[in-house]
Amino acid sequence: MKTGAGRGPAIVLLSGGMDSATTLAIARQRGHSPLYALTISYGQRHEREIRSARALARHFGARSIILDIPLGRIAPSALTRKMISVPHGRSTKEMAAGIPSTYVPARNTVFLSLSLALAESVGARAIYLGVNAIDYSGYPDCRPEYLRAFRRLARLATASGVEGRGTPAIVAPLLHKTKADIVRWGTRLKVPWELTWSCYEGGDRPCGRCDSCILRRKGFLEAGKEVK
């Protein structure tokens, strides 16, 4: 996976969580311009993270594009259906053991495909995404081999690939980082953590017990930072 893609336009997939916020900060620091922050509203249980994404895009001077994609209609998951419950209180070992109910079928493939469409349109040289293969929740589409296969597909799928103008690099700078690494890196790049949102539940405050809240807390603690 290329980790630097030079200057020029770039797309950043921005969910509003701490990983994608840090990824946006990295793309900004590397001098990409303009930056397009692509946020997919896909029938999440709550719109809280969309608000975070919009605020983060504004903070980093990126153009925010929010697309409504009715993924919840075709891909049931604890993140898109209120009937399916989000698991609580799991250890990171339990998280790594299997694919949880928060898995949204083919989510990253749908998101990367939409990014690819936008990238072709604006001539982006890179698509950044904040996936992570270390402190992750067991999702198949967060693995290095998956990203390599997508990059290969992108070359065959696009006019830019066929005409030899080069397809956008798929850049996942956090792929091999722990949550603590991400906290340290993001803090160095002045990510406004208070604008990010991790919780899978839809309350006014984070539940503190879902996988995402647990990983967030662990990251700050292991980085020796105050939990935010």
Add this chain to the structure above:
Amino acid sequence: MKTGAGRGPAIVLLSGGMDSATTLAIARQRGHSPLYALTISYGQRHEREIRSARALARHFGARSIILDIPLGRIAPSALTRKMISVPHGRSTKEMAAGIPSTYVPARNTVFLSLSLALAESVGARAIYLGVNAIDYSGYPDCRPEYLRAFRRLARLATASGVEGRGTPAIVAPLLHKTKADIVRWGTRLKVPWELTWSCYEGGDRPCGRCDSCILRRKGFLEAGKEVK
């Protein structure tokens, strides 16, 4: 590319044109059940083909799922923007020479990704699509090597792939067929041609001059059938 995938649920990407209508008829004949006809409304210039898709799904007893995907917002094309004109009166040689303004960036990748999400959810054993590498309009994402790369991606992207339950086959029965072959095959399977819609323009009647109208006419003529 596997051309038979046994019985069981299947997804058919149904645009409402003659190729996807024939593909739906083939999936029905092969005994897949239930059949999900997935139609993507992506900001086409006209909704005429969505009406065709709905009628065709009903005709073949498939469950019609119509998803609104705002692809036109991020991927300008003559098919999604009124400002860009559809080419008229081209020969098939001219069509094969390059990628035309009707190319929608990453369209098949977005469509296949959404099909994959649905396939995971309903346990489909196959995703059928009507792409064609012979009498086609020069689109990169209609080539055999593209479909092979998507199949590879699908294995890595999904819970079913990771857990060894098998990922859906990507089935493109028309890939190596001419338009005339498609007309013959579809006629044999009693495709109601009058319900299909090919024209890229949005009028009440086909324009007769866009690439799609020209290929349709050529297909019927070469098959020795009345043009429909």
